[in-house]
Amino acid sequence: MRTKGYADALGEIRYLPSDCAVMISRGHAADKLILRETLRKDPLPAYIGMIGSRAKNAAVFDYLAKEGISPELLQRVHARIGLDLGGETPGEIAISILAEIIAHRHGKILKL
Secondary structure (H helix, E strand, O other), rough: OOOOOOOHHHHHHHOOOOEEEEEEEOHOOOOOOOOHHHHHHOOOOEEEOOOOOHHHHHHHHHHHHHHOHHHHHHHOEOOOOOOOOOOOOOHHHHHHHHHHHHHHHHOOOOOO
Protein backbone atom coordinates (compact mmCIF):
# COMPACT_ATOMS: atom_id res chain seq x y z
CA MET A 1 0.00 0.00 0.00
CA ARG A 2 1.35 3.41 -0.97
CA THR A 3 0.39 6.39 1.10
CA LYS A 4 0.18 9.89 -0.30
CA GLY A 5 1.81 12.99 1.00
CA TYR A 6 -0.21 16.09 1.82
CA ALA A 7 0.49 17.76 -1.52
CA ASP A 8 -0.70 14.77 -3.57
CA ALA A 9 -3.79 14.23 -1.45
CA LEU A 10 -4.72 17.91 -1.45
CA GLY A 11 -4.57 18.02 -5.22
CA GLU A 12 -7.41 15.49 -5.37
CA ILE A 13 -9.77 17.24 -2.96
CA ARG A 14 -12.73 19.09 -4.45
CA TYR A 15 -15.01 21.06 -2.16
CA LEU A 16 -18.65 21.95 -2.46
CA PRO A 17 -19.66 25.42 -1.23
CA SER A 18 -21.43 23.75 1.72
CA ASP A 19 -18.41 21.70 2.85
CA CYS A 20 -16.26 22.25 5.92
CA ALA A 21 -12.48 21.91 6.05
CA VAL A 22 -10.63 21.58 9.34
CA MET A 23 -6.83 21.50 9.57
CA ILE A 24 -5.51 19.37 12.40
CA SER A 25 -1.94 18.40 11.61
CA ARG A 26 1.34 17.85 13.39
CA GLY A 27 2.99 21.20 12.84
CA HIS A 28 3.56 24.52 11.16
CA ALA A 29 4.95 23.17 7.89
CA ALA A 30 1.95 20.93 7.23
CA ASP A 31 -0.50 23.63 8.34
CA LYS A 32 1.04 26.13 5.92
CA LEU A 33 0.77 23.71 3.03
CA ILE A 34 -2.73 22.46 3.85
CA LEU A 35 -4.19 25.92 4.49
CA ARG A 36 -2.53 27.44 1.40
CA GLU A 37 -3.89 24.70 -0.85
CA THR A 38 -7.34 24.86 0.74
CA LEU A 39 -7.52 28.63 0.18
CA ARG A 40 -6.64 28.10 -3.49
CA LYS A 41 -9.66 25.86 -4.11
CA ASP A 42 -12.64 26.99 -6.14
CA PRO A 43 -15.16 26.82 -4.74
CA LEU A 44 -13.97 27.34 -1.20
CA PRO A 45 -15.58 25.34 1.58
CA ALA A 46 -18.17 27.23 3.63
CA TYR A 47 -16.13 26.77 6.81
CA ILE A 48 -12.34 26.65 7.06
CA GLY A 49 -10.80 26.09 10.47
CA MET A 50 -7.34 25.44 11.85
CA ILE A 51 -6.45 24.12 15.27
CA GLY A 52 -3.46 25.51 17.12
CA SER A 53 -2.14 28.04 19.55
CA ARG A 54 -2.52 31.74 18.86
CA ALA A 55 1.23 31.98 18.24
CA LYS A 56 1.26 29.08 15.77
CA ASN A 57 -1.78 30.35 13.90
CA ALA A 58 -0.31 33.86 13.71
CA ALA A 59 2.94 32.45 12.30
CA VAL A 60 1.04 30.44 9.67
CA PHE A 61 -1.09 33.46 8.69
CA ASP A 62 1.99 35.70 8.48
CA TYR A 63 3.79 33.19 6.27
CA LEU A 64 0.81 32.85 3.93
CA ALA A 65 0.33 36.62 3.75
CA LYS A 66 3.97 36.95 2.68
CA GLU A 67 3.28 34.28 0.03
CA GLY A 68 0.54 36.49 -1.38
CA ILE A 69 -2.61 35.00 0.16
CA SER A 70 -5.01 37.92 0.47
CA PRO A 71 -6.15 39.25 3.83
CA GLU A 72 -9.76 38.61 2.74
CA LEU A 73 -9.05 34.90 2.30
CA LEU A 74 -7.14 34.66 5.57
CA GLN A 75 -10.05 36.33 7.36
CA ARG A 76 -12.28 33.43 6.29
CA VAL A 77 -10.22 31.03 8.41
CA HIS A 78 -11.46 30.23 11.89
CA ALA A 79 -8.40 29.89 14.07
CA ARG A 80 -8.46 28.89 16.97
CA ILE A 81 -11.30 26.50 16.40
CA GLY A 82 -13.85 25.09 18.78
CA LEU A 83 -16.31 26.69 21.14
CA ASP A 84 -15.10 27.18 24.70
CA LEU A 85 -17.14 24.44 26.36
CA GLY A 86 -14.57 23.88 29.08
CA GLY A 87 -13.49 20.45 27.84
CA GLU A 88 -9.88 19.33 27.72
CA THR A 89 -9.90 15.75 26.44
CA PRO A 90 -9.49 15.00 22.72
CA GLY A 91 -13.13 13.88 22.54
CA GLU A 92 -14.36 17.06 24.21
CA ILE A 93 -12.22 19.21 21.90
CA ALA A 94 -13.64 17.37 18.88
CA ILE A 95 -17.18 18.04 20.12
CA SER A 96 -16.36 21.73 20.64
CA ILE A 97 -15.10 21.94 17.04
CA LEU A 98 -18.22 20.24 15.70
CA ALA A 99 -20.39 22.52 17.85
CA GLU A 100 -18.72 25.55 16.25
CA ILE A 101 -19.28 24.14 12.76
CA ILE A 102 -22.97 23.49 13.53
CA ALA A 103 -23.37 27.02 14.89
CA HIS A 104 -21.64 28.41 11.78
CA ARG A 105 -23.97 26.45 9.47
CA HIS A 106 -26.98 27.90 11.26
CA GLY A 107 -25.68 31.46 11.09
CA LYS A 108 -24.91 31.74 14.76
CA ILE A 109 -21.16 32.19 14.29
CA LEU A 110 -19.81 34.09 11.33
CA LYS A 111 -16.25 34.65 12.53
CA LEU A 112 -14.66 34.16 15.93
